[in-house]
Amino acid sequence: MTTATVSRWDRFRESFVWYSFKRDKVAIISFLVLLLMVLAAIFAPLLAPANPYDLAQINIMNSEMPPVGLDGADPAFPLGTDAQGRDLLSTILYGTRVSLMIGFGAVLLQAVLGILFGLMAGYLGGKVDAILMRIADVQLSFSTLMVAIIVGAVFKASFGNLMFGEIAIYMLIFIIGIAEWPQIARTVRASVLAEKKKEYVEAARVMGFGTRRIMFRHILPNTLSPIFVIATVQIANAIISEAALSFLGLGMPETQPSLGSLIKSGFDYIQSGSWWITLIPGLVLVVLVLVINLLGDWLRDVMNPRLYKG
Amino acid sequence: MALLEVKDLDVRFAVRGGDLTALRGISFSLDKGERLGLVGESGAGKSVAAFSILNLIAMPGYIAGGQILYKGRDLAAMSERELRKIRGNRIAMIFQDPMMTLNPVLTIGTQMVEAIQAHRKISRKDARAIALDRLQKVQIPSPGKRLDQYPHELSGGMRQRVIIAIALLLDPEIIIADEPTTALDVTIQAEIMDLLLDLCEQENVALMLITHDLGVVSQVTQRMLVMYSGRIIEQGPTREIINDAQHPYTQGLINALPQMGEPGQRLFQIPGSMPSLKNVPTGCPFHPRCSFATDQCTRMMPEYVRSGNVDVACYEVANLIEQERRMQEAES
Amino acid sequence: MTSPLVSIRGLEKRFDLSGNLLEQITFKGGRLRRKQEAVHAINGVDLEVQKGEALCVVGESGCGKSTVARTVMGLLSPSAGEIHYGGQRIDNLEGKASLPYRRKMQMIFQNPYASLNPRMTIQQTLEEPIRFHHPDWSTPQVRDKIHEVMHSVGIDLDWGSRFGHEFSGGQRQRIAIARALAVDPEFIVADEPISALDVSIQAQVLNLLMDAQESRGLTYLFITHDLAVVEHFGTRVAVMYLGRVCELADTKTLFATPRHPYTQALLSAIPKLEDDRPNHIRLNGEVPTPVNLPSGCVFHGRCPYANERCRREVPALITTDGGTQVACHAVEEGRL
Numbered sequence: 020m021t022t023a024t025v026s027r028w029d030r031f032r033e034s035f036v037w038y039s040f041k042r043d044k045v046a047i048i049s050f051l052v053l054l055l056m057v058l059a060a061i062f063a064p065l066l067a068p069a070n071p072y073d074l075a076q077i078n079i080m081n082s083e084m085p086p087v088g089l090d091g092a093d094p095a096f097p098l099g100t101d102a103q104g105r106d107l108l109s110t111i112l113y114g115t116r117v118s119l120m121i122g123f124g125a126v127l128l129q130a131v132l133g134i135l136f137g138l139m140a141g142y143l144g145g146k147v148d149a150i151l152m153r154i155a156d157v158q159l160s161f162s163t164l165m166v167a168i169i170v171g172a173v174f175k176a177s178f179g180n181l182m183f184g185e186i187a188i189y190m191l192i193f194i195i196g197i198a199e200w201p202q203i204a205r206t207v208r209a210s211v212l213a214e215k216k217k218e219y220v221e222a223a224r225v226m227g228f229g230t231r232r233i234m235f236r237h238i239l240p241n242t243l244s245p246i247f248v249i250a251t252v253q254i255a256n257a258i259i260s261e262a263a264l265s266f267l268g269l270g271m272p273e274t275q276p277s278l279g280s281l282i283k284s285g286f287d288y289i290q291s292g293s294w295w296i297t298l299i300p301g302l303v304l305v306v307l308v309l310v311i312n313l314l315g316d317w318l319r320d321v322m323n324p325r326l327y328k329g
Numbered sequence: 330m331a332l333l334e335v336k337d338l339d340v341r342f343a344v345r346g347g348d349l350t351a352l353r354g355i356s357f358s359l360d361k362g363e364r365l366g367l368v369g370e371s372g373a374g375k376s377v378a379a380f381s382i383l384n385l386i387a388m389p390g391y392i393a394g395g396q397i398l399y400k401g402r403d404l405a406a407m408s409e410r411e412l413r414k415i416r417g418n419r420i421a422m423i424f425q426d427p428m429m430t431l432n433p434v435l436t437i438g439t440q441m442v443e444a445i446q447a448h449r450k451i452s453r454k455d456a457r458a459i460a461l462d463r464l465q466k467v468q469i470p471s472p473g474k475r476l477d478q479y480p481h482e483l484s485g486g487m488r489q490r491v492i493i494a495i496a497l498l499l500d501p502e503i504i505i506a507d508e509p510t511t512a513l514d515v516t517i518q519a520e521i522m523d524l525l526l527d528l529c530e531q532e533n534v535a536l537m538l539i540t541h542d543l544g545v546v547s548q549v550t551q552r553m554l555v556m557y558s559g560r561i562i563e564q565g566p567t568r569e570i571i572n573d574a575q576h577p578y579t580q581g582l583i584n585a586l587p588q589m590g591e592p593g594q595r596l597f598q599i600p601g602s603m604p605s606l607k608n609v610p611t612g613c614p615f616h617p618r619c620s621f622a623t624d625q626c627t628r629m630m631p632e633y634v635r636s637g638n639v640d641v642a643c644y645e646v647a648n649l650i651e652q653e654r655r656m657q658e659a660e661s
Numbered sequence: 662m663t664s665p666l667v668s669i670r671g672l673e674k675r676f677d678l679s680g681n682l683l684e685q686i687t688f689k690g691g692r693l694r695r696k697q698e699a700v701h702a703i704n705g706v707d708l709e710v711q712k713g714e715a716l717c718v719v720g721e722s723g724c725g726k727s728t729v730a731r732t733v734m735g736l737l738s739p740s741a742g743e744i745h746y747g748g749q750r751i752d753n754l755e756g757k758a759s760l761p762y763r764r765k766m767q768m769i770f771q772n773p774y775a776s777l778n779p780r781m782t783i784q785q786t787l788e789e790p791i792r793f794h795h796p797d798w799s800t801p802q803v804r805d806k807i808h809e810v811m812h813s814v815g816i817d818l819d820w821g822s823r824f825g826h827e828f829s830g831g832q833r834q835r836i837a838i839a840r841a842l843a844v845d846p847e848f849i850v851a852d853e854p855i856s857a858l859d860v861s862i863q864a865q866v867l868n869l870l871m872d873a874q875e876s877r878g879l880t881y882l883f884i885t886h887d888l889a890v891v892e893h894f895g896t897r898v899a900v901m902y903l904g905r906v907c908e909l910a911d912t913k914t915l916f917a918t919p920r921h922p923y924t925q926a927l928l929s930a931i932p933k934l935e936d937d938r939p940n941h942i943r944l945n946g947e948v949p950t951p952v953n954l955p956s957g958c959v960f961h962g963r964c965p966y967a968n969e970r971c972r973r974e975v976p977a978l979i980t981t982d983g984g985t986q987v988a989c990h991a992v993e994e995g996r997l
Contacts, residue, residue: 227763544932
């Protein structure tokens with residue numbers, strides 16, 4: 020098996036993707052920044068000086084301390100503290116983790132739904148197509164916020180505030196995943212429609228292969244490039260959606276803050292001079308979304324088949 | 330002096346990992362009213378040759394050397410502005426796909442009038458009259474009506490007729506036709522070819538016909554060039570080459586045609602396929618597929634030798650000629 | 662005469678252009694009308710393919726030749742008519758019942774650049790059909806079969822781990838042929854298998870198809886627009902025009918004595934090496950669209966011999982003295 024993996028690695032190194040990546044400084048920097056943030060988020064429990072979830076480590080006396088370099092800073096809190104006295108650096112690390120989890124989780128859910136429905140609509144066509152795409156239209160005509168407000172209210176009412184904190188992250192993944200799957204489904208459907216006219220699909224039908232085998236083994240792998248591109252952009256969108264929901268108080272509770280809820284919690288203190296509680300997580304959010312979008316743009320250019328063939 | 334003379338033309342493509350040579354040392358000439366065929370398989374560089382004559386090669390392609398002399402003026406060294414005066418005016422081009430020339434959102438008449446007014450100061454009415462005249466020349470049914478139609482309202486054969494009419498608008502001296510009938514059905518193809526031939530003869534226009542179809546070349550042209558892997562390997566009078574090809578590749582190409590084979594028997598076949606530009610073999614590019622290839626062929630590109638009225642780039646042919654000369658010497 | 666391997670009976674195929682009911686309704690002259698339009702791709706075709714022969718179907722674009730191929734292979738379902746294979750009706754079979762015919766009947770496509778799955782290696786492309794149709798075969802058995810077909814189409818065993826896009830058009834077409842041969846078919850529909858290839862490669866692929874026919878006893882339904890290929894390859898030829906067969910004959914007979922005016926024009930339009938000028942029979946006009954079929958003989962608009970009867974009455978295929986079957990009033994009346 021090692022020979023196969025080696026040749027695959029070689030193939031990747033000779034590929035156009037790798038070639039254009041090497042030459043694109045923006046892509047390299049974006050990728051490195053994203054990698055750094057993802058690693059920091061994954062290893063947050065090891066990297067963070069404090070555990071913001073642990074109430075025992077929090078001292079209210081430390082609240083609203085400024086970052087190092089400003090008057091009244093404490094070197095124990097390099098980025099300062101928030102209104103509850105939590106170390107901002109640790110909170111941001113944990114918050115990035117939550118934001119990324121929601122981003123990836125929501126897109127995973129979107130992808131599963133979107134690919135399944137998109138494949139079925141595109142390949143089976145006719146009534147299946149009409150019904151699935153009308154469902155998608157209806158879904159898109161609800162805004163994510165509206166869905167979140169309703170679902171959030173139902174969740175809060177039925178589980179109570181304490182329990183809600185525990186399941187908020189899954190709820191957000193569910194809401195954003197459900198609200199945005201039509202984006203992926205439409206992309207998949209469009210590329211399936213293009214692929215299914217090609218002769219290799221007819222060749223598979225002539226062989227007598229079943230519908231499911233043709234859909235998943237033959238067509239799906241050939242629609243992955245556009246899915247990959249849109250999924251990248253959708254991760255950024257999901258992170259923003261989550262931040263917006265949290266900012267409105269419909270997302271993560273302040274006990275387990277995401278970047279969005281951190282921004283929100285600091286927002287009340289901007290007037291009193293504690294600008295860092297909002298600004299620093301805000302910057303982290305902007306950088307995170309920006310690098311993902313830049314990578315998405317680069318991927319779209321690379322995977323554009325017209326450029327690719329050359 | 331020849332109307333068009335191409336001398337030692339080199340065209341390269343700048344791609345990652347260095348330049349690819351698309352055309353190497355292309356030399357040929359075209360006289361007034363002459364019909365020249367450019368034959369080759371896909372990847373031989375025949376379309377690149379056609380495009381580079383009008384200096385239409387777009388990046389990453391560029392002309393790396395040589396001259397394209399039109400009435401003694403070098404098109405390769407000309408400014409874009411001067412070139413524009415010649416393109417479409419003195420030298421017209423016909424593409425395989427009519428929609429490359431026709432704009433789908435403008436009527437045929439508008440496009441033809443614009444093409445005339447781009448080169449001549451002339452009233453709209455007069456331009457329209459010229460357009461109508463050219464449409465009549467290409468024997469399109471109800472030409473007056475066509476002026477106000479859009480390209481999509483015409484059939485493929487009619488579109489190609491319109492393209493020929495557009496090419497004729499400004500009484501060009503040369504028409505370069507790149508596979509003008511490949512996309513058409515056999516019966517329509519025959520009609521379009523017939524028309525093109527008649528018009529060139531009537532108007533004394535020189536025709537450079539780029540095609541892969543040896544039958545068409547035989548019917549239409551007086552001289553032909555055979556291209557392989559960016560080089561001209563054989564050129565001379567069409568009849569002479571078709572009847573008695575010298576280069577092993579040309580021979581193979583002719584003998585591989587189904588009409589040359591015995592029905593039901595295996596066809597003659599050239600093994601392998603044309604190398605891609607990325608890995609052109611050293612020496613004669615045809616040597617890996619050639620049954621006469623010797624050590625010499627793998628090392629050096631053969632020079633042209635003359636056999637009858639045909640120029641051939643092949644060591645085997647050169648050796649045969651040399652042998653013949655020696656035998657004649659020995660006899661006398 | 663033995664019973665044919667494949668018989669196509671009264672085949673018709675229409676493609677609906679008018680969409681759903683809402684799209685069909687138009688408002689014209691102050692009232693709502695329902696307007697239905699269809700492309701009449703095939704209008705009553707009867708053909709029989711004898712075991713071991715290569716039946717060529719020739720015609721220009723839009724004549725329905727590819728639709729015949731796709732309908733025979735079950736890629737399209739006929740609007741009317743039947744397809745029989747070895748005496749068994751197959752156009753209405755579904756699922757498991759159709760599987761044996763999926764193995765016995767294979768297809769080679771026109772565009773070698775689209776007929777291989779870009780994400781599959783050559784090995785996977787060849788292996789999947791074999792494993793699918795022979796789930797009981799052991800791995801060495803499958804491997805031997807793959808090697809056998811790769812060898813017989815002249816492709817290198819090392820190519821297995823590579824992808825389709827790494828090969829030239831001719832090599833891809835060989836791979837596509839290997840895929841078709843991998844399941845040991847008896848009957849192959851070849852839909853313009855060489856028209857996307859270069860001249861020197863066409864000869865290679867034609868030779869390969871002929872070798873395979875000889876060594877495996879294959880029967881071909883060969884779809885092409887190129888009459889020169891037909892003369893070389895075909896046992897019998899059916900000439901199609903606008904969804905109908907206008908002439909059907911042995912290859913030799915057809916090329917020596919074409920009867921139908923359309924066949925004559927088609928033959929004269931082949932550019933031949935010995936010609937110094939185009940010399941073809943001129944036809945009037947162009948092929949009408951198959952949306953609104955002309956009445957009577959579909960060819961009458963372009964036919965130099967058409968008369969009143971041709972405009973009214975559809976000619977039936979009649980057998981002439983030479984054994985040619987031809988659908989033409991002029992031939993029937995002895996005018997031609």
